[in-house]
Structures are given as structure tokens and as C-alpha cells.
Amino acid sequence: MTEALGLASSEDRDWYAAWMNAKIESEMGRDDGAALACGASVVWYVAYTNVKSEKRAAEGLTRKGFETFLPVGLKRVKLRKKRVLASRLMFPRYLFIGFPEGSSWYLLRQTDGIEAVLANDGRPLAVPTPLIVGMQREQMSGVYDERDPAKIGAGDEVKFTHGAFGGRRGRCVAIAGTRAEVVIELLKREVVVKIGLDQLINVV
Known part of the structure; x- marks a missing residue:
């Protein structure tokens, strides 16, 4: 199991714990209702990708039947002397993966762009579905967009x-x-x- 997953470092696990605590506090008391794009039999995990490989990894996982969520926002950049809107990653090198029941960890680990899955003592760290739903809603409503x-x-x-x-x-x-x-x-x-x-x- 450890070799198949490619466990992330303790620093990554600390980041995950801090992020999880902050999101739980912000989501407490919310009634999320239907889980937007989340499948009923899907458990969410966090993958650590190779540098600048988030989108490639997400596309590869989607082709293999996994659900993915890559939080992005909009930012203003200069392009040919004009300021235009472009996307920005909210968590560079991190990708949320919806793991269907009965799927193979080996299949996930062999996806191009995936470096590791955040885990503790050989067990992948799951993300509560309501937190994924909350972030999806925030992204859809423009919370992650850079404002000027x-x-x-x-x-x-x-x-x-x-x-x-x-x-x-x-x-x-x-x-x-x-x-x-x-x-x-x-x-x-x-x-x-x-x-x-x-x-x-x-x-x-």
C-alpha cells in the first residue's frame, strides 16, 4: 500500500491538517443539500502533483473515471499591453480526487502528473464531502477571484x-x-x- 500510494511528507500532512481545521470551522452549521458534482459513492482525497502538472493530472484521472476538483480563481494579468482575466490555482500542486468505491490505488498512482497522495501511517487522508461542496460553491460564486x-x-x-x-x-x-x-x-x-x-x- 505504501509503495502504491507514494506517501506525502509530514510537512504536507501538517498543511492538510491546518487547512482541514480552517475549512471545518467555516463550514460548520451549513446545510449543503445536494452534493453538486460529488458522486454518492465517492470518497475525496488530496493528491500532490508534479510541478505545473495539476491540469494534466486532473485530465488523466478524469479519463480513468475519477472525479477531480481543482480550485481556481480569476486574476488580472497584462497581455499585449492590456489587462485581462486569467485563471489562477488556489492550491498549487494540490488536487482533490473523488475516489469511486472499488477503484485501484495503483491506477491513481500511475497517472501522469501525480507525485503522491496525502496519507498518515499508510492510510490516505480523506476530505469530508461537505468541504468539497463548500469550495465548489465558493468557486462558482467568485469568492476565489482576485478583485481590484x-x-x-x-x-x-x-x-x-x-x-x-x-x-x-x-x-x-x-x-x-x-x-x-x-x-x-x-x-x-x-x-x-x-x-x-x-x-x-x-x-x-
Whole structure:
């Protein structure tokens, strides 16, 4: 079992423990309902990938029938003298894997890009499904997106990063201190919403 898994170091296990405690605290008391993309008979684990191999590993595992989750957000970068949105990994070199019941650890370990699975005393460290669901929801609502509120101005097209309107787009019509007035389409009508600048990003 140890050779097949390729156990991660104690430093990685410490990272996992700290991350797990923080996520459990943030998710306590939430009713997650349906588990989004999580299969009913899937147990989630954390894999440690080779450098810059997260996406390659995820694609390889998907082809083998595993579920994967790679938390990403948006960041602003310069491209040909323009600032555009690009994706960024929230946990570089870490990949969450949905392990179907009865699957082979050897099949996982032999996937290109996978270096190790976080484990303790030869036993893989499982991630509670509600934590995966919580992160999926955060990603979908834009919580992981990098924000640059200082550069938002009247007339800009913006995107809500989180909150009730998370993921929705609109047009900024006014700025007042740390808040903005944004026009969005709601029930086929244009509605003005007042929102904090920290919940908005520019859309290029």
C-alpha cells in the first residue's frame, strides 16, 4: 500500500491538517443539500502533483473515471499591453480526487502528473464531502477571484464575485465611497443594485 500510494511528507500532512481545521470551522452549521458534482459513492482525497502538472493530472484521472476538483480563481494579468482575466490555482500542486468505491490505488498512482497522495501511517487522508461542496460553491460564486475595486469606475462592465448576485454581470453607473451602483437585468427588467466595491471586479 505504501509503495502504491507514494506517501506525502509530514510537512504536507501538517498543511492538510491546518487547512482541514480552517475549512471545518467555516463550514460548520451549513446545510449543503445536494452534493453538486460529488458522486454518492465517492470518497475525496488530496493528491500532490508534479510541478505545473495539476491540469494534466486532473485530465488523466478524469479519463480513468475519477472525479477531480481543482480550485481556481480569476486574476488580472497584462497581455499585449492590456489587462485581462486569467485563471489562477488556489492550491498549487494540490488536487482533490473523488475516489469511486472499488477503484485501484495503483491506477491513481500511475497517472501522469501525480507525485503522491496525502496519507498518515499508510492510510490516505480523506476530505469530508461537505468541504468539497463548500469550495465548489465558493468557486462558482467568485469568492476565489482576485478583485481590484480601486479601478472600477462609472461606465465599467463588472462582475459580482460573491454574495446574492455572485457570478452575475452588470454595468457600474456610479461610485460613492466604497460602494457602487450597478445596473443588472432582473426578471427582464433593469434594476439598480448598491453593492460594496469589494464584491466587484472589472470585466474585460
